[in-house]
Amino acid sequence: MAMNEPKEDINLDNIESSEWRxxxxxxxxxxxxxxxxxxxxxxxxxxxxxxxxxxFSANTPYINTIPVDKQHVFPGSINTEKRIRSLIRWNAMSMVVKANKEENGIGGHISTYASAATLYEVGFNHFFRARSEDHEGDSIYIQGHTAPGVYSRAFLEGRITEDQLTNFRRELKEGGGLSSYPHPWLMPDFWEFPTVSMGLGPLMAIYQARFNRYLEDRGLKKPSDAKVWAFLGDGETDEPETLGSISLAAREKLDNLIFVINCNLQRLDGPVRGNGNIVQELEASFRGVGWNVIKVLWGGDWDKLLAKDKDGLLVKRMNELIDGESQKLSIADGAYIRKHFFGKYPELLEMVKDYSDEQLEKMRRGGHDAEKVYSAYKSATDHKGAPTVILVRT
Known part of the structure; x- marks a missing residue:
C-alpha cells in the first residue's frame, strides 16, 4: 500500500471487487x-x-483449465494402474542403468519417462486405439527420450524379451537388442514413426492429421474419429520445427490432432526457462494461433485449497511462480514449501495451518494425477473445430 493512499479507498476497492465478483x-x-x-x-x-x-494477455491463470465440477469421472482402478505404472517406471530406469554398467557410456534417458509415465499409461489404458477391421487406429508419435518406458511396458505385455531389454541400445548383440529411439527402419515391427530428430515428431503429426483430413474431405477414405497424438517435451519446443507449423493446424481446424507437452521444466543441460514460465509461454503461442489449450498443472491435492481461495490470493501466488522456483519447490521439504510458497502472504499461511509439513511435501503436480490427466484427454478427444494442446506440469 502506498503511504499516501487512504485506507478508505482500499476498503472501497475491496467492496467494489467483491460486488463485481x-x-x-x-x-x-x-x-x-x-x-x-x-x-x-x-x-x-x-x-x-x-x-x-x-x-493484452494471451494467458489464462496458472491453474488447471478444467474445474473440479467439470472433471470427467476416471473409469479405471487408480490403485491397480498405479501399481502397473510403478513396475513400468522401475524397469525403464533399471534397463538404462544395467546397460551402462555392462558397457560404459552407452547412454540413455531415465528422468524423461519417470516424469511422463502417467501421461503415457492413461493413454495406453484408456485412449489409444489399435488398427482393427472396424477402426483405422490412432497414430501415436512417442517422444524419443521416453523409449525405455515404452519398451518396459512391452516387456510386461510379453512383446519383447528380457535379453532385448538387457541389450538396450545394442541391437547387434546376441539375442537381439533395442534401438535408442523410435524408428521403423531399425524396429519395423515395433515403431511406426521416427520422432527424436530435429522436432520431427510434432511436425509430422501435424501433416499426418492434415493428410488424414484431406483424404476424408475428398472422399478418398471414410470419415473416422481416429486421432493423431504427439508427445513431446517442453525443452524441444525451442527447436524451430516443433512449433513451425502450428498455425497451419489451426487454420485447417484439425480437431483430429492432440499435442501432449510434458512440462517437467528441465532440458538435457538445465532448466527450460529458469527465470520464466514455459507453460505460460507455450499457452500464449498456441492460443495465439487458435489452438484449444488445456493446462494440467496441479494435482487433486490442491483442489480443497483452491476451493477456499475466495479472494484469488492462492491463484495470485501460483501466477507469480517462475520455473526455477517451481523446480526448487519440487525437491524441498514441507517446511520450506510452507515458508517460501505459502509464507509470502499471511492469509495463505493461515489457509494451510492444519496441513502438516509431510502433507505439503506430498502435494502433487497435475501430470502425476491420473484423474486429472484422464479428464484432460477426454476433453481433448471430445473437442471440435480446432487442434488441442495439453500442457502438463510434472
Whole structure:
C-alpha cells in the first residue's frame, strides 16, 4: 500500500471487487457460461471505446483449465494402474542403468519417462486405439527420450524379451537388442514413426492429421474419429520445427490432432526457462494461433485449497511462480514449501495451518494425477473445430 493512499479507498476497492465478483457469479449460475463470456466481451469493448487501456494477455491463470465440477469421472482402478505404472517406471530406469554398467557410456534417458509415465499409461489404458477391421487406429508419435518406458511396458505385455531389454541400445548383440529411439527402419515391427530428430515428431503429426483430413474431405477414405497424438517435451519446443507449423493446424481446424507437452521444466543441460514460465509461454503461442489449450498443472491435492481461495490470493501466488522456483519447490521439504510458497502472504499461511509439513511435501503436480490427466484427454478427444494442446506440469 502506498503511504499516501487512504485506507478508505482500499476498503472501497475491496467492496467494489467483491460486488463485481458476486455479479459475475450470479450471471454464471443463472444465465450460463455463454452469456457470461458474451457479457465480459461487451464490457471489454465498452472499456476500449471509453479509452481504457487494457493490457493484452494471451494467458489464462496458472491453474488447471478444467474445474473440479467439470472433471470427467476416471473409469479405471487408480490403485491397480498405479501399481502397473510403478513396475513400468522401475524397469525403464533399471534397463538404462544395467546397460551402462555392462558397457560404459552407452547412454540413455531415465528422468524423461519417470516424469511422463502417467501421461503415457492413461493413454495406453484408456485412449489409444489399435488398427482393427472396424477402426483405422490412432497414430501415436512417442517422444524419443521416453523409449525405455515404452519398451518396459512391452516387456510386461510379453512383446519383447528380457535379453532385448538387457541389450538396450545394442541391437547387434546376441539375442537381439533395442534401438535408442523410435524408428521403423531399425524396429519395423515395433515403431511406426521416427520422432527424436530435429522436432520431427510434432511436425509430422501435424501433416499426418492434415493428410488424414484431406483424404476424408475428398472422399478418398471414410470419415473416422481416429486421432493423431504427439508427445513431446517442453525443452524441444525451442527447436524451430516443433512449433513451425502450428498455425497451419489451426487454420485447417484439425480437431483430429492432440499435442501432449510434458512440462517437467528441465532440458538435457538445465532448466527450460529458469527465470520464466514455459507453460505460460507455450499457452500464449498456441492460443495465439487458435489452438484449444488445456493446462494440467496441479494435482487433486490442491483442489480443497483452491476451493477456499475466495479472494484469488492462492491463484495470485501460483501466477507469480517462475520455473526455477517451481523446480526448487519440487525437491524441498514441507517446511520450506510452507515458508517460501505459502509464507509470502499471511492469509495463505493461515489457509494451510492444519496441513502438516509431510502433507505439503506430498502435494502433487497435475501430470502425476491420473484423474486429472484422464479428464484432460477426454476433453481433448471430445473437442471440435480446432487442434488441442495439453500442457502438463510434472
Amino acid at each position: 458476486d455479479s459475475i457469479e450470479y450471471v454464471i449460475q443463472n444465465r450460463g457460461e455463454k452469456r457470461t463470456s458474451q457479457l465480459l466481451k461487451e464490457l471489454e469493448t465498452y472499456a476500449y471505446s471509453a479509452g481504457v487501456e487494457i493490457p
